[in-house]
Amino acid sequence: xxxxxxxxxxxxxxxxxxxxxxxxxxxxxxxxxxxxxxxxxxxxxxxxxxxxxxxxxxxxxxxxxxxxxxxxxxxxxxxxxxxxxxxxxxxxxxxxxxxxxxxxxxxxxxxxxxxxxxxxxxxxxxxxxxxxxxxxxxxxxxxxxxxxxxxxxxxxxxxxxxxxxxxxxxxxxxxxxxxxxxxxxxxxxxxxxxxxxxxxxxxxxxxxxxxxxxxxxxxxxxxxxxxxxxxxxxxxxxxxxxxxxxxxxxxxxxxxxxxxxxxxxxxxxxxxxxxxxxxxxxxxxxxxxxxxxxxxxxxxxxxxxxxxxxxxxxxxxxxxxxxxxxxxxxxxxxxxxxxxxxxxxxxxxxxxxxxxxxxxxxxxxxxxxxxxxxxxxxxxxxxxxxxxxxxxxxxxxxxxxxxxxxxxxxxxxxxxxxxxxxxxxxxxxxxxxxxxxxxxxxxxxxxxxxxxxxxxxxxxxxxxxxxxxxx
Numbered sequence: 203x204x205x206x207x208x209x210x211x212x213x214x215x216x217x218x219x220x221x222x223x224x225x226x227x228x229x230x231x232x233x234x235x236x237x238x239x240x241x242x243x244x245x246x247x248x249x250x251x252x253x254x255x256x257x258x259x260x261x262x263x264x265x266x267x268x269x270x271x272x273x274x275x276x277x278x279x280x281x282x283x284x285x286x287x288x289x290x291x292x293x294x295x296x297x298x299x300x301x302x303x304x305x306x307x308x309x310x311x312x313x314x315x316x317x318x319x320x321x322x323x324x325x326x327x328x329x330x331x332x333x334x335x336x337x338x339x340x341x342x343x344x345x346x347x348x349x350x351x352x353x354x355x356x357x358x359x360x361x362x363x364x365x366x367x368x369x370x371x372x373x374x375x376x377x378x379x380x381x382x383x384x385x386x387x388x389x390x391x392x393x394x395x396x397x398x399x400x401x402x403x404x405x406x407x408x409x410x411x412x413x414x415x416x417x418x419x420x421x422x423x424x425x426x427x428x429x430x431x432x433x434x435x436x437x438x439x440x441x442x443x444x445x446x447x448x449x450x451x452x453x454x455x456x457x458x459x460x461x462x463x464x465x466x467x468x469x470x471x472x473x474x475x476x477x478x479x480x481x482x483x484x485x486x487x488x489x490x491x492x493x494x495x496x497x498x499x500x501x502x503x504x505x506x507x508x509x510x511x512x513x514x515x516x517x518x519x520x521x522x523x524x525x526x527x528x529x530x531x532x533x534x535x536x537x538x539x540x541x542x543x544x545x546x547x548x549x550x551x552x553x554x555x556x557x558x559x560x561x562x563x564x565x566x567x568x569x570x571x572x573x574x575x576x577x578x579x580x581x582x583x584x585x586x587x588x589x590x591x592x593x594x595x596x597x598x599x600x601x602x603x604x605x606x607x608x609x610x611x612x613x614x615x616x617x618x619x620x621x622x623x624x625x626x627x628x629x630x631x632x633x634x635x636x637x638x639x640x641x642x643x644x645x646x647x648x649x650x651x652x653x654x655x656x657x658x659x660x661x662x663x664x665x666x667x668x669x670x671x672x673x
Contacts, residue, residue, distance in 0.1 A: 204562040207569055212542055219545035219556060222334065224248045227314030229305055229331065231255030232293045232322075235272065236262040236617070241317060242270045244541050253308040255294070255301060261591055261617035261624055273304040277620050282583060283400040286621060290321035295328055305329070317548075320527035321397065324551060335548045337527055341504065344526040346393035347403075347428050354521055357497040359490045362520045364430045369420050371413075377429035378407060385432035386466075389416050390523075391424035400581070401459065406432065406466040433513040433520055435667045436477065436640075440519075441509040441532040442491040443546070443563055446555070449495025450563035451488035453570045454479055455531040457511065458578065458643035460661035469661055471643035472626070473534050474576020476633050479514050480668060487519050494524070506550040507532045507543075516667045537575040538566055576633040578643040582622040582656040591617035596649065598632040598642070603649040614646075616654070625650050638663060 206212045228250045230238045235256040242265040245252050252270040257277045265272070275298055280286045294316065297305065308314075312330040316322070322336040344353075354361040363381055367373035369391075378387045386408030391398060403424070405416035420427050437457040442449045458471030479487070491510055498504035507528040512521040525531075528547045536543035549556050593615045597606040603614070611631025617624055625646065627633075632642050640663035647658040 204558060205565055206542075206558075206562050207565045212539055215558070216539070216542045216545060219542070219549050220248050222545065222549055222552065222554065223250055223315065223317075225250060227251045227253070227309040228317050229253050229255060229309070229314060229328075230270070230317045232257050232275065232277070232290060233319070234258050234260030234619075235264045236260030238270075239263055239265050240540070241544075244544070245317070246270075251308070251314075253305065255297070255305075257293070258620065259591060259617060260619075261593075261615045261626065262628070271304070271308060273301045275301050280621055282402045282621065283581065284398040284402040287321045287399065288396040290319060291323055294318060294322050294333075302329075320529075332552075334552060335544070337506070337551055340502065341506075341526045342397060343393070344498070344502065344504075344524055345397055345399070347390045347523055348392045348426055350521070350524045351428070353494060353497060353524055356501065357490075357493040359493050359521060360518075362430050362433055362522070364428055366426055366428050369417070369424050369427050371417060374417065374427060374429065375413065378413065381429055381431045382407075383431040383434075385434060386412070388430050388432055389420065390428045390430070391420050392426045392428075394425050395423065401468045401470045404468060406461070406468060408432075408466055412466050430522070433515050433522070434665070435513045435515040436479070436638075436664055437511070438477075438479070438487075438514050438519070439473075439509050439511045439525075439529075439531040440487040440491045441507065441529070441535055442488075442495050443507050443550070444495045444499050444504050445550075445558060445560055445563070448560045449492045449499070450560045451491045451495075451567075452532075452535045453567055454484055454487050455509075455534055456576075456639045457531065458640040458663070460640060460644055460647065460663060462659050462661055464660060467659075469647070469658060470581070471647070472577040472579040472639060473531050474578075474633060474639040475534060475570065475574045476576045476635050476637050476639055478636075479519075483514060483519055483668060490519065490521065498526070505553070506547050513664075514666075514668050518668075534575050534577065535570050538569040538573050574633075574635050576630070576639045576642075577626060577628070578630055578633065578639060578646045579624070579626040580643075580646050580650050580656070580658065581619075581624050582650070582654075582658070584622045584657065586623055586654050586656045587618045588616045588623050588625075588654055589618070591615075596627070598645065601641075602645045603627075605653075614649070614653075616650070623650075623654060623656065625654075638666070640664060
């Protein structure tokens with residue numbers, strides 16, 4: 203057994219896992235340049251020459267000029283995060299001539315690898331170079347929300363009632379009439395045209411106006427829609443890693459999914475571990491991830507990280523979607539040692555025997571509990587821009603943020619993106635153990651509305667209906 207809670211032991215295991223990259227040329231991307239900074243630092247520490255295929259600067263520090271060669275590509279105009287992520291695989295495999303030539307000059311012998319993201323598939327090399335940190339197309343397909351409920355049923359995990367129906371008025375109306383609760387229903391679209399996420403294909407339906415608007419959205423985009431009652435409670439997730447001897451289960455993560463009650467909108471914010479569910483619910487969530495991992499391994503040959511999103515309702519945790527990758531929530535719990543978990547995921551997806559067991563990984567859960575991590579973010583799709591990138595201190599009064607003329611422990615970092623702008627609080631001293639991330643994130647949305655005219659509107663945090671804690 204490896205005591206991964208021991209820093210020295212974990213460092214030795216990390217060095218062993220790093221053999222996948224050590225000394226090899228590595229192409230990182232397609233990626234926002236600021237998003238590649240940490241990976242560049244890690245890879246340079248392994249003696250790897252690095253080239254970044256950059257789709258834009260992004261918010262935050264970028265790699266030092268001596269650490270990586272950078273080639274820029276211009277991504278196509280898109281309307282949503284979903285559209286942007288759907289392009290990742292094609293952008294990597296269909297580089298513009300100048301970028302493709304730069305990659306060939308960087309690694310003329312084709313001895314290198316790609317270090318990508320979960321939206322680039324690993325089934326085929328890119329111009330002869332293996333793809334790492336992506337995932338097989340079969341794993342990506344598991345994220346279709348039309349598949350998720352069958353996974354819960356096969357794994358013996360309780361779920362909410364649902365219906366999957368054709369995208370046409372009568373079927374949707376009948377399913378909604380049957381399932382809607384006091385707050386209505388939620389419609390989620392299929393993955394007919396590829397992955398969808400970030401809440402882009404989710405609609406809150408309470409009245410006839412909502413039904414008509416949701417139908418107009420889904421009709422040209424989806425063949426089928428899942429109808430489910432609106433689940434009141436804290437949006438949250440649970441994550442694990444499928445290993446040869448079973449599934450290691452981690453700790454719960456809060457998802458800051460804000461709501462606009464008047465307009466029936468959901469807006470995704472950040473993720474964090476400053477919130478805790480009751481102990482019995484935590485245990486049930488961890489049991490659910492073990493059961494689902496066992497099913498994924500036996501039915502789909504799955505390996506590596508995955509997460510289950512859901513809501514902690516008055517009746518307990520109810521799952522809503524499967525993230526068959528090292529998702530944002532998995533990244534937050536892995537803050538105890540991001541490089542170790544990054545290498546672990548890359549090796550597992552590549553089919554490498556890491557020699558690690560469930561017991562080994564679960565030795566890290568107490569560290570995840572003691573080292574809380576949270577990220578409040580705002581992603582705007584529209585015309586609002588910051589004019590490049592900015593960073594400045596802000597003060598928190600328990601509800602709202604305001605510009606500050608001194609360091610406060612809270613820094614607003616923002617930058618323009620292809621779809622609008624991205625803002626985050628990094629660092630964020632307002633996020634302490636026991637503080638709901640959603641409350642802080644709501645304050646961030648109000649601030650960027652005032653500061654940049656983003657138009658997020660009247661957003662509020664979902665209530666904790668299971669066991670209220672400090673809001």
